[in-house]
Amino acid sequence: MRTWTVADSPTMVAHQFDDATQQQESSMLGMWIFLATEIMFFGGLFASYTIYRTIHPAAFEAASRHLDIVLGALNTGVLLTSSLTMALAVRGAQLGKRHSTVAFLIATMLLGTGFLTTKGIEYFQKYTDHLVPGISFAFPGPHSRGAEMFFYLYFAMTGLHAIHMIAGIGVVGIMTKQMARGRFTPAYYTPLEVAGLYWHFVDIVWIFLFPLLYLIGSRA
Amino acid sequence: MTSHVPSVKLYLAVFVALLLLLALTVAANYMSLGRFNIVIALMIAIAKMFLVMLFFMHVRYSGRLIWIYVGVGFFWLGILLALTMSDFLTRGWPPFLGR
Numbered sequence: 001m002r003t004w005t006v007a008d009s010p011t012m013v014a015h016q017f018d019d020a021t022q023q024q025e026s027s028m029l030g031m032w033i034f035l036a037t038e039i040m041f042f043g044g045l046f047a048s049y050t051i052y053r054t055i056h057p058a059a060f061e062a063a064s065r066h067l068d069i070v071l072g073a074l075n076t077g078v079l080l081t082s083s084l085t086m087a088l089a090v091r092g093a094q095l096g097k098r099h100s101t102v103a104f105l106i107a108t109m110l111l112g113t114g115f116l117t118t119k120g121i122e123y124f125q126k127y128t129d130h131l132v133p134g135i136s137f138a139f140p141g142p143h144s145r146g147a148e149m150f151f152y153l154y155f156a157m158t159g160l161h162a163i164h165m166i167a168g169i170g171v172v173g174i175m176t177k178q179m180a181r182g183r184f185t186p187a188y189y190t191p192l193e194v195a196g197l198y199w200h201f202v203d204i205v206w207i208f209l210f211p212l213l214y215l216i217g218s219r220a
Numbered sequence: 221m222t223s224h225v226p227s228v229k230l231y232l233a234v235f236v237a238l239l240l241l242l243a244l245t246v247a248a249n250y251m252s253l254g255r256f257n258i259v260i261a262l263m264i265a266i267a268k269m270f271l272v273m274l275f276f277m278h279v280r281y282s283g284r285l286i287w288i289y290v291g292v293g294f295f296w297l298g299i300l301l302a303l304t305m306s307d308f309l310t311r312g313w314p315p316f317l318g319r
Contacts, residue, residue: 024223025283025285025286028282028286029285029286029289032286032289032290032293033289035293036289036290036292036293036296039293039294039296039297040293040296040297040300043296043297043300043301044300046297046301047300047301047304047305050301050304050305051304051305051308054305054308054309069246069249073242073246076242077239077242080235080238080239080242080268081235083235083238083272083276084231084232084234084235084276086276087226087231087275087276088228088231091225091226091228091231094223094225095225193278196276196277197277200272200273200276200277201277203272204268204269204272204273207265207268207269207272208265208269210245210265211245211261211262211264211265212261215245215246215248215249215257215261216258217257217258218249218250218251218252218253218257219249219250220250220251220252
């Protein structure tokens with residue numbers, strides 16, 4: 001069964017819009033409204049983080065030292081690269097380059113999967129180091145309680161981010177399939193551009209998670 | 221549909237700038253700057269966010285209406301953080317009342 005899409009209309013404009021530009025701007029605006037709600041979704045966790053870091057500054061710094069800065073920086077680089085490939089994929093669709101767009105979308109998914117794999121390795125290291133609150137947690141010294149709160153927030157924030165990554169890889173997968181089938185043309189590629197906005201948003205969340213979790217205080 | 225198509229060169233320049241900022245934020249973490257460590261880390265993160273939003277997310281080429289909605293998202297986040305912290309940080313002020 002195949003549902004009707006705007007790409008089936010001869011003008012590629014659904015009847016409620018004046019023209020293709022207005023239609024595209026409406027989709028972009030809708031996506032930005034959704035992203036504003038996503039900012040608030042993550043905002044609650046960022047607010048909790050701010051409060052508990054204010055209560056336990058020394059414990060947060062001590063706990064942060066147990067995160068692997070090399071893996072964290074590597075993953076940041078991987079995610080920034082995936083944003084580049086996503087931007088180049090949207091550009092390819094704008095110019096009607098089907099093959100390179102599909103290649104860039106596949107590269108984006110591979111980089112996203114690489115990010116999640118590294119994240120999984122880090123989670124496993126936390127488990128073997130007894131740093132997973134509620135399952136296996138031991139943090140000797142005066143900072144036990146504050147460090148436990150740090151790791152609660154670490155798993156909640158990176159976990160919510162990872163769920164967004166998984167959703168993003170799924171969305172990019174659908175876009176890849178549709179691009180390969182020739183659904184998108186330079187005249188109509190809005191779903192791909194909207195998917196790109198989502199991917200970049202998830203990248204921006206990580207841009208803040210990296211310094212807030214891995215780079216507390218100083219390693220000097 | 222007419223839409224701005226940024227050049228590959230521009231995207232690569234943004235990407236290189238992002239990687240340089242990443243290297244800078246990691247390097248800054250190995251310097252002892254007291255409370256400026258968090259200030260520098262957040263300023264670099266905000267700079268990276270602006271690069272991604274303006275170029276990769278095409279905000280620079282979008283209309284004013286998009287700018288307003290992007291701004292509103294962060295304005296509401298600002299309300300969340302500012303009002304929460306203004307409550308939390310001022311508990312017990314002034315210290316002599318009700319004690």
